[in-house]
Amino acid sequence: MSSMSRARFLASAVAVAVLLVASGNVEAGRHGHGRAAHRHTKGLRPGKARAPAVAANATSVEQGFARWVRFMGGLEHSVFQRALNRALVPTTRVVVVDKTPGAGDFTSIQAAVDSLPVINLGRVVIRVNAGTYTEKVSISPLRAFVTVEGAGADKTIVQWGDTADTVAAGPWSRPVGTFGSATFAVNSQFFVAKNMTFRNTAPVPRPGALGKQGVALRISADNAAFVGCSFVGGQDTLYDHLGRHYYRDCYIEGSVDFIFGNALSLYEGCHVHAVSPQYGALTAQNRKSLLDDTGFSFLNCRVTGSGALYLGRAWGTFSRVVFAYTYMDNIIIPRGWYNWGDPTREMTVFYGQYKCTGPGANYAGRVDWSRELTDEEAKPFISLSFIDGLEWLRL
Incomplete structure (x- = not known):
């Protein structure tokens, strides 16, 4: 696979993962399972990454979105993590x-x-x-x-x-x-x-x-x-x-x-x-x-x-x-x-x-x-x- 192909594949993977997992967190939050899921991911990857900055008055749905970013940031795949670090820069x-x-x-x-x-x-x-x-x-x-x-x-x-x-x-x-x-x-x-x-x-x-x-x-x-x-x-x-x-x-x-x-x-x-x-x-x-x-x-x-x-x-x-x-x-x-x-x-x-x-x-x-x-x-x-x-x- 060429470097250009790998870059395109990585970009597509990031996009699909964001949509699928973020949707899951929203649904989990609506049905009362969001907190349990959060504990589970923390136990698997303790202290691996910091969540992006989120406003103090952020809603539970917004907080869930940020929690997903923390989970993804803890993955061991360094190339994927570097791509996220570049893409997920909070903007205010x-x-x-x-x-x-x-x-x-x-x-x-x-x-x-x-x-x-x-x-x-x-x-x-x-x-x-x-x-x-x-x-x-x-x-x-x-x-x-x-x-x-x-x-x-x-x-x-x-x-x-x-x-x-x-x-x-x-x-x-x-x-x-x-x-x-x-x-x-x-x-x-x-x-x-x-x-x-x-x-x-x-x-x-x-x-x-x-x-x-x-x-x-x-x-x-x-x-x-x-x-x-x-x-x-x-x-x-x-x-x-x-x-x-x-x-x-x-x-x-x-x-x-x-x-x-x-x-x-x-x-x-x-x-x-x-x-x-x-x-x-x-x-x-x-x-x-x-x-x-x-x-x-x-x-x-x-x-x-x-x-x-x-x-x-x-x-x-x-x-x-x-x-x-x-x-x-x-x-x-x-x-x-x-x-x-x-x-x-x-x-x-x-x-x-x-x-x-x-x-x-x-x-x-x-x-x-x-x-x-x-x-x-x-x-x-x-x-x-x-x-x-x-x-x-x-x-």
């Missing part, structure tokens, strides 16, 4: 992005992201000064602990215009698909965004148009929070793909399925605005199994806009969405929910309302397979415990 810094050359550290958000260590273990704040940044941004899986903070959602905008049928550059010339259409894609844990607008500039498609999904932001990782952000697009605006997420005081605009995915997410104090000229759907939640701990909960939100809007469509067989203490304008279709053309899903979905207000909140016309929740039924959906927020959320 602020970088500034400004469109004007020389006014900040970088002129694009992606350049700031690319400057981070391949495996990032310290909180890095990317401060994005006011301006419209026309670029496509992606944060790779191992660049954890990234905060992107704008000067205000009305002042700091990142935008792009891909749709599902946009053909990717390169020799393959294939459409990027809905997943690849995202203006801003997050694939790493512990991401935070504040006071930013994420926009897909593709226009609202005509009813029934194919390949016109245009994602403004896709979040495909656990432990993410968004505060004071705006997500603006036409169809499929916010791809709430995977993981536990928290949205507070955000604005979300779109027409069809403009909040969709299979995450476990709490939307608190958010304004959801429909721009469909005819018919639309607010959510398309993709829970596929009764065992999946996923779903969307909207707490103290507002639903406004134009057209006629379903509260949700049953993308997943066990789709789960709840609206609590939410104001609904008169754009809500009285039936409220759509079964995705599959009547069997009416027996497996979980769609509920709890103490909602406004002309669109009248439960009398709802489909008989949705429910008006009791106090006891609503309780799991109306606090941070819905997303295990007390374990990992720190804003």
Whole structure:
């Protein structure tokens, strides 16, 4: 094996190991086995390596991630250990992005992201000064602990215009698909965004148009929070793909399925605005199994806009969405929910309302397979415990 091949193999091994073992520690922590596992690894490799610096107020999940680094640092394979020593340097810094050359550290958000260590273990704040940044941004899986903070959602905008049928550059010339259409894609844990607008500039498609999904932001990782952000697009605006997420005081605009995915997410104090000229759907939640701990909960939100809007469509067989203490304008279709053309899903979905207000909140016309929740039924959906927020959320 050549030296170049060995280097590539080592880099791949580090990446895969980080993802697999870090995930295991998170799950262990959630099920109460994290401490026992920690004792076991300490007994095997006492005092071999120091953990990277972790803030004193780090959550249990963050501490578990650091414990894994200590475990890996104790391995006897010196080449592997040296690679980790180079890659796992904790970073606690602020970088500034400004469109004007020389006014900040970088002129694009992606350049700031690319400057981070391949495996990032310290909180890095990317401060994005006011301006419209026309670029496509992606944060790779191992660049954890990234905060992107704008000067205000009305002042700091990142935008792009891909749709599902946009053909990717390169020799393959294939459409990027809905997943690849995202203006801003997050694939790493512990991401935070504040006071930013994420926009897909593709226009609202005509009813029934194919390949016109245009994602403004896709979040495909656990432990993410968004505060004071705006997500603006036409169809499929916010791809709430995977993981536990928290949205507070955000604005979300779109027409069809403009909040969709299979995450476990709490939307608190958010304004959801429909721009469909005819018919639309607010959510398309993709829970596929009764065992999946996923779903969307909207707490103290507002639903406004134009057209006629379903509260949700049953993308997943066990789709789960709840609206609590939410104001609904008169754009809500009285039936409220759509079964995705599959009547069997009416027996497996979980769609509920709890103490909602406004002309669109009248439960009398709802489909008989949705429910008006009791106090006891609503309780799991109306606090941070819905997303295990007390374990990992720190804003």
